[in-house]
Amino acid sequence: MLEGKGLINFADRAEENIHYNCGEFMQSLIAFGIRLLEGLFVVGLAGSSLVLVNALIENLGTIFGRSSDAER
Amino acid sequence: MSSPTQAGPQQPNRVRIVVATSVMLTFISFWRAAAIVLNDLGSSAFYAGSIAEQAVGKAAPWFVLGVMLFSFTVRAVYVESCSMFVRGGVYRVVKEAVGGTLAKVSVSALMFDYVLTGPISGVSAGQYIGGLINELLLAAETHGWIPRALHQLFEGTPHINVNTTSVVVALAVTLYYWWQNTKGIEESSEKAMRVMEITTVMVVLLLGWSFLTLLRGNYQLPPWPIPENLTFSADALGFLKNAELHKMFGLFGIMIAFGHAVLAMSGEETLAQVYREIGSPKLQNLKKTALIITLYSFMFTGITSLLVVMLVPDTVRMLPENKDNLLGTLAMYLAGPQLLKLFFRAFVVIVGFLMLSGAVNTSIVGSNGVLNRVSEDGVLTDWFRKPHKKYGTSYRILNLVVALQLFTIIVSQGDVYVLGEAYAFGVIWSFTFNSFSMLILRFKHKGPRGWKVPINITLGGVEIPVGLGSVFLVLFTIALVNLFTKSVATMAGLAFTGTFFLIFAVSERVNRHRLAASGAQMMEHFQLQQEDTVEREAVGIRSGNVLVTVRDYNTLTHLKWVLERTDTKEQDVVVLAARVVPDPGGGEFGLTTEQLFSDYEQLLFSRATSVAEGFGKHISLLVVPARDIWTAIAQTANSLESSAVVAGLSSKMPAQEQSFRLGRAWEAMPEPKRQFVLQIVRPDMTAETFRMGPHTPDLKTEDIHLAHRMWLDLTKNPGLDKIHHSDIVSLALTRLARDLFGPERDEIMKRLGRGVLDKRFGQKTPPPALPAGEPGSVSQSSSEKPEKKEEKGPAEPPITGPE
Numbered sequence: 001m002l003e004g005k006g007l008i009n010f011a012d013r014a015e016e017n018i019h020y021n022c023g024e025f026m027q028s029l030i031a032f033g034i035r036l037l038e039g040l041f042v043v044g045l046a047g048s049s050l051v052l053v054n055a056l057i058e059n060l061g062t063i064f065g066r067s068s069d070a071e072r
Numbered sequence: 073m074s075s076p077t078q079a080g081p082q083q084p085n086r087v088r089i090v091v092a093t094s095v096m097l098t099f100i101s102f103w104r105a106a107a108i109v110l111n112d113l114g115s116s117a118f119y120a121g122s123i124a125e126q127a128v129g130k131a132a133p134w135f136v137l138g139v140m141l142f143s144f145t146v147r148a149v150y151v152e153s154c155s156m157f158v159r160g161g162v163y164r165v166v167k168e169a170v171g172g173t174l175a176k177v178s179v180s181a182l183m184f185d186y187v188l189t190g191p192i193s194g195v196s197a198g199q200y201i202g203g204l205i206n207e208l209l210l211a212a213e214t215h216g217w218i219p220r221a222l223h224q225l226f227e228g229t230p231h232i233n234v235n236t237t238s239v240v241v242a243l244a245v246t247l248y249y250w251w252q253n254t255k256g257i258e259e260s261s262e263k264a265m266r267v268m269e270i271t272t273v274m275v276v277l278l279l280g281w282s283f284l285t286l287l288r289g290n291y292q293l294p295p296w297p298i299p300e301n302l303t304f305s306a307d308a309l310g311f312l313k314n315a316e317l318h319k320m321f322g323l324f325g326i327m328i329a330f331g332h333a334v335l336a337m338s339g340e341e342t343l344a345q346v347y348r349e350i351g352s353p354k355l356q357n358l359k360k361t362a363l364i365i366t367l368y369s370f371m372f373t374g375i376t377s378l379l380v381v382m383l384v385p386d387t388v389r390m391l392p393e394n395k396d397n398l399l400g401t402l403a404m405y406l407a408g409p410q411l412l413k414l415f416f417r418a419f420v421v422i423v424g425f426l427m428l429s430g431a432v433n434t435s436i437v438g439s440n441g442v443l444n445r446v447s448e449d450g451v452l453t454d455w456f457r458k459p460h461k462k463y464g465t466s467y468r469i470l471n472l473v474v475a476l477q478l479f480t481i482i483v484s485q486g487d488v489y490v491l492g493e494a495y496a497f498g499v500i501w502s503f504t505f506n507s508f509s510m511l512i513l514r515f516k517h518k519g520p521r522g523w524k525v526p527i528n529i530t531l532g533g534v535e536i537p538v539g540l541g542s543v544f545l546v547l548f549t550i551a552l553v554n555l556f557t558k559s560v561a562t563m564a565g566l567a568f569t570g571t572f573f574l575i576f577a578v579s580e581r582v583n584r585h586r587l588a589a590s591g592a593q594m595m596e597h598f599q600l601q602q603e604d605t606v607e608r609e610a611v612g613i614r615s616g617n618v619l620v621t622v623r624d625y626n627t628l629t630h631l632k633w634v635l636e637r638t639d640t641k642e643q644d645v646v647v648l649a650a651r652v653v654p655d656p657g658g659g660e661f662g663l664t665t666e667q668l669f670s671d672y673e674q675l676l677f678s679r680a681t682s683v684a685e686g687f688g689k690h691i692s693l694l695v696v697p698a699r700d701i702w703t704a705i706a707q708t709a710n711s712l713e714s715s716a717v718v719a720g721l722s723s724k725m726p727a728q729e730q731s732f733r734l735g736r737a738w739e740a741m742p743e744p745k746r747q748f749v750l751q752i753v754r755p756d757m758t759a760e761t762f763r764m765g766p767h768t769p770d771l772k773t774e775d776i777h778l779a780h781r782m783w784l785d786l787t788k789n790p791g792l793d794k795i796h797h798s799d800i801v802s803l804a805l806t807r808l809a810r811d812l813f814g815p816e817r818d819e820i821m822k823r824l825g826r827g828v829l830d831k832r833f834g835q836k837t838p839p840p841a842l843p844a845g846e847p848g849s850v851s852q853s854s855s856e857k858p859e860k861k862e863e864k865g866p867a868e869p870p871i872t873g874p875e
Contacts, residue, residue, distance in 0.1 A: 037327065041546060044549065045546055052144050055145065
């Protein structure tokens with residue numbers, strides 16, 4: 001989903017499309033900030049997907065009694 | 073195990089007070105725990121999809137589904153925090169990880185979440201009711217059932233203003249639960265289960281019927297969640313509405329949309345609240361609870377949001393009269409006869425009202441718990457925790473919370489969208505603080521925990537919490553994006569959080585100065601000894617003691633009654649103050665002495681000590697934390713091997729009801745348990761006695777005479793000359809037990825019911841007289857008022873234990 005064609009096109013056009021009334025430095029800073037946020041979000045989302053799959057499998061194991069973790 | 077942590081050297085002039093720090097709880101199954109959480113979490117199904125669609129357009133259901141999947145990872149963070157802290161809420165976790173300042177900020181954000189849960193749920197309930205009323209009026213109009221005068225009055229089809237209705241409903245529901253909480257009526261897991269059972273029926277019907285409708289082929293899939301398909305409203309972009317950044321950065325747009333759907337996972341904090349009450353094996357049951365919640369909320373909130381967009385036409389869905397009660401509208405677009413759909417819509421509205429009004433209660437209970445918790449921690453002054461004179465609840469905190477909620481409801485004017493947008497601020501920031509703190513704790517407290525969020529890689533002997541870090545990154549980035557795109561939430565949230573933080577900070581400073589002064593004074597009089605659990609040896613008393621429960625320092629008549637009649641050289645007297653600890657939002661390993669022994673307890677025990685000094689008798693003092701007062705009394709009496717519990721007459725209920733409630737708590741206790749008597753002392757110093765647990769019933773004189781007459785009659789017969797009175801009673805009971813499972817059950821129940829009513833509430837409803845001489849005639853005696861024993865004093869030890 002995140003690597004869809006539309007998304008890549010949007011991202012490619014991003015730098016050249018910044019056109020509001022602020023200085024070049026600010027524009028670069030905002031662009032960098034947003035890129036950083038996007039990067040962190042994608043990394044987080046990828047990691048969270050793994051957490052989701054792992055935790056679901058583990059919890060199903062708990063329900064069906066195949067979990068290795070013992071009650072402390 | 074008892075582990076004294078604060079026992080200093082005994083000083084002769086100081087009164088020793090044992091402070092137990094483990095809360096006495098009754099435990100619940102994971103099903104009940106899931107029901108309690110779902111009552112809060114599931115209620116967002118009624119408004120989350122609508123709010124998201126108003127913000128980001130038709131692709132919204134995909135984001136709601138995504139958030140529901142992601143919520144499982146947030147839940148995983150909560151499971152880890154619960155495995156570390158029994159009361160693993162935001163406040164304690166953040167405080168442990170990064171200290172008090174950020175803990176106060178996080179709890180302020182959590183308060184914003186809790187305070188807004190009430191208004192959004194109440195207003196949403198009102199929207200569904202208003203929508204249904206208008207739909208019914210429309211149906212009546214179609215059939216020509218509306219009187220012409222009414223038609224003329226409304227200049228068309230009669231209708232009500234849904235927003236005004238929703239404000240009225242929200243105010244009424246909030247005020248109702250405010251009063252319930254002031255009276256101290258507990259949230260019951262039984263009630264939560266019933267609501268969830270009804271909700272499950274509704275969800276199954278809704279999903280099943282919707283899938284059948286889909287088979288007709290007349291549906292549209294929402295557009296895929298890609299940047300081109302996002303159509304943000306001006307409000308949805310907040311401070312960025314003129315910057316058009318979302319158009320330039322595609323992924324940024326997706327993040328904005330995701331941020332507008334996060335409120336669908338509100339209610340996770342409730343999981344931390346119920347963890348303390350989940351029965352053994354605790355962690356396994358918590359995981360089961362988490363999985364049930366995940367699957368249920370995915371199906372309910374996630375799938376229904378999708379079905380709404382698939383089945384309800386675009387032109388209808390976002391109409392002002394429909395947009396805030398989409399599940400009700402969906403019911404009207406299912407395949408089938410109109411009347412059936414109208415009935416189903418009414419059912420959806422009833423379920424919605426039950427769930428949403430339950431969420432209003434949860435918000436009041438939760439806020440009260442959080443503020444009590446920070447108050448116990450010295451962050452708020454004891455003024456906030458002063459118990460209600462009649463009901464013993466922290467009414468000042470309740471008043472503050474409910475006043476804020478009522479204000480929010482009125483200011484919102486019934487606008488669910490505005491409330492939802494603001495609500496998301498508290499939700500996302502409290503999750504962000506929680507996950508950040510758990511991340512810090514991975515490095516700060518490297519010791520073992522019951523469970524860890526998976527994906528942990530060890531590099532060079534250092535464990536990298538990849539999974540936990542990932543969840544934090546998503547939450548943090550979304551929280552940041554929300555700061556810019558939800559202007560109302562940001563301004564309201566920052567103002568609210570800032571105000572609460574300021575109150576906490578100032579109050580804590582004032583408290584610290586005051587405590588330093590009063591602490592020194594207190595230490596001159598009292599010596600606090602902290603214990604994990606209540607044990608007789610720790611309190612330093614003998615078996616067969618008298619336990620006197622106290623709450624109001626103005627009503628200690630029953631303590632005087634006990635001291636007048638007890639020789640404390642022979643029998644110890646223990647004065648017990650049970651400190652009600654509401655469901656907290658914050659959690660910790662246990663409660664500290666300072667949290668339990670506030671100014672109020674100090675004053676209460678000073679008065680109790682004065683009374684004892686007046687009699688020249690020694691008393692032992694004990695404070696226990698309790699979720700339920702009756703459970704705490706029963707468990708303490710059992711642990712201390714008390715022969716009698718003495719209480720004053722409650723202003724809320726008759727003595728019989730007090731005895732019934734304590735008896736129920738006694739029955740719920742696990743074995744081994746001892747029997748004891750409960751003595752209720754009235755203000756006029758007369759007392760009534762009740763026995764807890766199985767005991768020889770107090771037979772009335774006429775019952776004894778009847779048994780005796782029967783014995784005389786029977787022993788005249790050959791072969792029966794050796795029978796005893798007990799054999800007759802035994803036979804009568806055996807036959808009654810048999811009849812209870814036969815066709816006469818209802819009749820017996822009716823008769824017994826009349827008897828119980830007579831006893832518990834002192835009603836005079838004599839049962840119909842039976843012909844004299846028949847065995848049943850004994851029931852005539854039950855028409856009399858229950859025999860009241862005027863007691864001379866507490867029961868003498870030893871009281872017989874369970875046979």
